[in-house]
Amino acid sequence: xxxxxxIQKNLDTFSKSERKVAEVIIASxxxxxxxxxxxxxxxxxVSEPTVNRFCRRLDTKGFPDFxxxxxxxxxxxxxxxxxxVNEDDGPEAYTAKIxxxxxxxxxxxxxxxxxxxxxxxxxxxxxxxxISFFGLGASSSVAHDxxxxxxxxxxxxxxxDDIVMQKMSCINSTEGDVIVLISHTGRTKAxxxxxxxxxxxxxxxxxxxxxxxxxxxxxxxxxxxxVPEDTDIYMPMASRIAQLVLIDVLATGFTLRRGAKFRxxxxxxxxxxxxSRFDKLDDNII
Amino acid sequence: xxxxxxIQKNLDTFSKSERKVAEVIIASxxxxxxxxxxxxxxxxxVSEPTVNRFCRRLDTKGFPDFxxxxxxxxxxxxxxxxxxVNEDDGPEAYTAKIxxxxxxxxxxxxxxxxxxxxxxxxxxxxxxxxISFFGLGASSSVAHDxxxxxxxxxxxxxxxDDIVMQKMSCINSTEGDVIVLISHTGRTKAxxxxxxxxxxxxxxxxxxxxxxxxxxxxxxxxxxxxVPEDTDIYMPMASRIAQLVLIDVLATGFTLRRGAKFRxxxxxxxxxxxxSRFDKLDDNII
DNA sequence: AAATATCTGTTGTTTAGTTACATTAATGAG
DNA sequence: CTCATTAATGTAACTAAACAACAGATATTT
Numbered sequence: 001x002x003x004x005x006x007i008q009k010n011l012d013t014f015s016k017s018e019r020k021v022a023e024v025i026i027a028s029x030x031x032x033x034x035x036x037x038x039x040x041x042x043x044x045x046v047s048e049p050t051v052n053r054f055c056r057r058l059d060t061k062g063f064p065d066f067x068x069x070x071x072x073x074x075x076x077x078x079x080x081x082x083x084x085v086n087e088d089d090g091p092e093a094y095t096a097k098i099x100x101x102x103x104x105x106x107x108x109x110x111x112x113x114x115x116x117x118x119x120x121x122x123x124x125x126x127x128x129x130x131i132s133f134f135g136l137g138a139s140s141s142v143a144h145d146x147x148x149x150x151x152x153x154x155x156x157x158x159x160x161d162d163i164v165m166q167k168m169s170c171i172n173s174t175e176g177d178v179i180v181l182i183s184h185t186g187r188t189k190a191x192x193x194x195x196x197x198x199x200x201x202x203x204x205x206x207x208x209x210x211x212x213x214x215x216x217x218x219x220x221x222x223x224x225x226x227v228p229e230d231t232d233i234y235m236p237m238a239s240r241i242a243q244l245v246l247i248d249v250l251a252t253g254f255t256l257r258r259g260a261k262f263r264x265x266x267x268x269x270x271x272x273x274x275x276s277r278f279d280k281l282d283d284n285i286i
Numbered sequence: 287x288x289x290x291x292x293i294q295k296n297l298d299t300f301s302k303s304e305r306k307v308a309e310v311i312i313a314s315x316x317x318x319x320x321x322x323x324x325x326x327x328x329x330x331x332v333s334e335p336t337v338n339r340f341c342r343r344l345d346t347k348g349f350p351d352f353x354x355x356x357x358x359x360x361x362x363x364x365x366x367x368x369x370x371v372n373e374d375d376g377p378e379a380y381t382a383k384i385x386x387x388x389x390x391x392x393x394x395x396x397x398x399x400x401x402x403x404x405x406x407x408x409x410x411x412x413x414x415x416x417i418s419f420f421g422l423g424a425s426s427s428v429a430h431d432x433x434x435x436x437x438x439x440x441x442x443x444x445x446x447d448d449i450v451m452q453k454m455s456c457i458n459s460t461e462g463d464v465i466v467l468i469s470h471t472g473r474t475k476a477x478x479x480x481x482x483x484x485x486x487x488x489x490x491x492x493x494x495x496x497x498x499x500x501x502x503x504x505x506x507x508x509x510x511x512x513v514p515e516d517t518d519i520y521m522p523m524a525s526r527i528a529q530l531v532l533i534d535v536l537a538t539g540f541t542l543r544r545g546a547k548f549r550x551x552x553x554x555x556x557x558x559x560x561x562s563r564f565d566k567l568d569d570n571i572i
Numbered sequence: 573a574a575a576t577a578t579c580t581g582t583t584g585t586t587t588a589g590t591t592a593c594a595t596t597a598a599t600g601a602g
Numbered sequence: 603c604t605c606a607t608t609a610a611t612g613t614a615a616c617t618a619a620a621c622a623a624c625a626g627a628t629a630t631t632t
Contacts, residue, residue, distance in 0.1 A: 015579060033354055036619060047581045052621065063620065064350070064588095068319055071357040085538055091401040091408070094542065098535050099396040103389045110385040115377040122377070141431035145526070148424050237534045240431070241527055248523045249384050252371055256380065301610060323589060333612045338590065349589065350619095579628070590617075597610070602603100 003066075003073040004029060005104075006058060014057065020044040021054045025070070033071045037063045098237070105238035106245060109225035113246070117223055121206055122253035124221065128204070129176035130156040134166045136191060139182040142208075142243045146180065149251040153258075163190045170194055173203035180206045184239045186213025195219055208243055289352075289359040290315060292344060300343065306330040307340045311356070319357045323349045384523070391524035392531060395511035399532070403509055407492055408539035410507065414490070415462035416442040420452045422477060425468040428494075428529045432466065435537040439544075449476045456480055459489035466492045470525045472499025481505055494529055 007022050014022055024044040025032045032040060041048045055066035085094045125131060131150055135143035140161030147159035160166045173179065179198045183191050186209035195205050195218040209215045211224035225242055293308050300308055310330040311318045318326060327334045341352035371380045411417060417436055421429035426447030433445035446452045459465065465484045469477050472495035481491050481504040495501045497510035511528055 017580060034351070037621090038619070048619090049582090049621075050580065053580090065320075067354065068357045071354045072360065074358065085542070087542065089542065091405040091539060094538050095399060095401050095404055095535050096396065098538055099392055099531055102531050102534070103392050106385055106389050106392075110382065113381060115381050118381055119377040138431070138434050141427045141434060144430055145424070145427035148427060241530060244527060244530065245385055245388050248388070249381050252380050252384055253377060256371070256373065256375065303611065322587085324587095334589075335591085335613090336611065339611090573632100575630100575632080577628105577630070579626105581624105581626080583624085584622090586619105586621075588617105588619075590615105592615080593613085595610100595612075597608105599606100599608075601606085 003058065003069045005073075010058070014054070017044075017046045017050045018054045018057065020046055021051050029070060029074055033067050033074065102238045102241055105242055109242040109245070112225045113223070117221065118249060118253060121221055121223055121250060122257055124178055124204055124206060125250060125254055126257045127176075128155075128178035129174075130158070131178045131180065132158040132160065132169055132173075133180045133182065134160055134169075134191070134194060135182040136161060136163065136188055138240055139184060139243070142182045142240060142247065143180075145244055146182070146247045146251075149247060150254070153251075153254065163194070166191075166194050167197060170197040170201055170203065173198060173201045175202040177203040178206055179203045180208065181215060181219065182243060183207070183209045183213075183215055184243070186210040186215035188215070191215055192218055208246060289344070289355045291359075296344070300340070303330075303332045303336045304340045304343065306332055307337050315356060315360055319353050319360065388524045388527055391528055395528040395531070398511045399509070403507065404535060404539060407507055407509055407536060408543055410464055410490055410492060411436075411536060411540055412543045413462075414441075414464035415460075416444070417464045417466065418444040418446065418455055418459075419466045419468065420446055420455075420477070420480060421468040422447060422449065422474055424526055425470060425529070428468045428526060428533065429466075431530055432468070432533045432537075435533060436540070439537075439540065449480070452477075452480050453483060456483040456487055456489065459484060459487045461488040463489040464492055465489045466494065467501060467505065468529060469493070469495045469499075469501055470529070472496040472501035474501070477501055478504055494532060 004026065007026060011019060011022055021040070021044040024040065031043075035043070037048050037051050041051045044051070052063055055063050058066060058069075060066040060069055085097050089097065133143040133146040133150075135141070143159050143161060147157055150157045158169065160169055170179065177198075179194075181191055181195055186192075186207070192214050195207070195215060198205050199218070199220070204221070205219040207215050207219035207222045209219075209222065209224060211222065213224075216222040216224065223246060225246065290312065293312060297305060297308055307326070307330040310326065321329070323334050323337050327337045330337065338349055341349050344352060344355075346352040346355055371383050375383065419429035419432040419436075421427070429445050429447060433443055436443045444455065446455055456465065463484075465480075467477055467481055472478075472493065478500050481493065481501055484491050485504070485506070490507070491505040493501050493505035493508045495505075495508065495510060497508065499510075502508040502510065509532060511532065
């Protein structure tokens with residue numbers, strides 16, 4: 001378990017002084033691992049033994065051992081904690097926090113994913129006659145993105161962010177059609193209805209949503225990643241990013257499955273749009 | 287650079303005794319990081335200062351510092367780097383690689399961002415009469431996402447992914463309008479033309495694009511992040527994620543700038559869509 | 573409000589790490 | 603081959619960091 005996350009999670013089990021230590025460490029872990037127990041104590045405005053006690057509470061042998069653990073969890077270069085934005089945060093603070101908590105979420109999502117299910121999802125997608133991506137609200141941009149990706153594969157794809165169109169599309173679906181439903185919570189009533197409708201018409205329903213949600217129960221295959229919901233202040237942020245990366249993963253799996261010959265297709269698509277862009281060499285002319 | 291690799295590589299630059307230390311560490315690095323300088327010296331059959339000198343030769347401040355570096359390089363078998371997907375990767379491999387390289391990209395992007403510019407961008411956005419988000423191709427889903435975010439702020443927003451609509455919108459723009467142009471490369475000719483048109487009509491052009499690109503040169507304010515392009519196999523992946531996170535950052539900055547009273551708005555929007563969702567309690571009924 | 577338990581800081585001891593210096597080994601010129 | 607010089611290694615003294623034991627302070631409970 002990531003030490004930094006562990007500190008964050010156990011914040012309320014600490015005593016007042018210990019929490020001061022925790023906050024100093026979370027604020028600048030890179031500094032913490034290069035400090036002595038004395039300087040860290042001074043930074044947190046507590047005594048040295050308090051720092052030591054703090055370390056032991058985290059199941060380490062003492063301060064040096066704690067530093068080692070912390071160093072390992074920082075190895076990625078990024079402190080992987082979910083830090084919520086405060087009202088009085090400046091641009092540096094909230095920028096860093098959002099980037100970092102997004103990365104933390106991706107890390108959690110990565111570990112929560114079942115690669116076997118991903119493999120099956122790729123199976124299903126490669127064998128599909130037609131793939132449709134549905135999303136509502138914030139998830140609609142994820143669906144659009146998926147469309148953009150899979151469109152390049154030169155297979156029949158569609159994307160609807162309108163509930164009426166989604167339902168109509170479902171009614172017209174046949175066996176071999178795959179409908180990818182994207183929803184963070186999996187509780188949007190309309191989308192659950194869409195799932196039901198799709199299955200009634202023999203389509204395969206692949207859901208990118210929360211485990212055990214109503215939508216999940218109405219799907220043939222569910223790719224879920226338990227991204228903490230409360231990271232979002234008032235709107236889905238990191239969860240949506242995780243879904244996009246998952247789309248990337250599926251698209252990559254798709255590409256790999258189709259083999260080398262197929263990848264030439266992608267190259268051609270990229271070549272095809274070349275004329276619409278400025279060359280790098282043009283930069284100084286403009 | 288990975289410390290363990292560094293030791294391996296510099297094996298021949300060490301003296302005889304120092305090499306003994308190196309070999310002991312390479313043989314069992316996990317033991318090494320949990321040993322004192324005395325025990326390590328005994329293991330390598332050298333004196334303590336020799337171990338210390340060995341550490342310094344590796345550009346560390348001393349033994350404890352060296353242990354930290356080593357611990358970091360040993361953390362998680364997989365270092366947090368850009369790893370490209372291979373043809374023969376299985377689902378576990380490509381899933382991990384995509385997630386990790388996305389995280390790596392976000393890390394790079396975070397460090398490349400100028401928070402002063404972000405602050406200015408937030409300034410501009412909060413003072414805008416109307417905000418329009420334009421993107422083409424893969425960036426269109428980013429623009430959609432931005433719309434979804436800023437729409438909740440109850441201010442005039444628009445989003446176009448159609449070049450004709452974008453141009454028309456530009457022609458109708460007036461002072462006080464902010465047009466956010468999203469493009470990974472900043473080389474899409476059509477979008478550069480849109481930027482020119484927008485500025486001719488007194489709109490403020492905020493570009494989320496590459497530094498020094500043609501589009502950047504035609505914008506009033508540029509938020510750039512040098513995400514490596516070659517991470518994407520044949521389609522933009524990580525760069526687009528970075529843009530989305532940047533949108534999150536701007537939206538958050540916007541919210542914070544508007545103050546507490548404004549944040550109640552967001553709560554109301556969230557409350558307003560509650561009826562369209564299943565409660566958590568409903569789960570077992572369905 | 574008193575008593576108990578918990579938390580926090582001060583002091584002193586121990587141990588680990590480092591510096592300075594002495595010794596040994598290695599290299600090279602006469 | 604031997605002496606001189608340089609580099610390498612170890613010994614001993616020193617510094618500072620970490621920890622344990624204790625005492626004072628603060629909550630908490632009855």
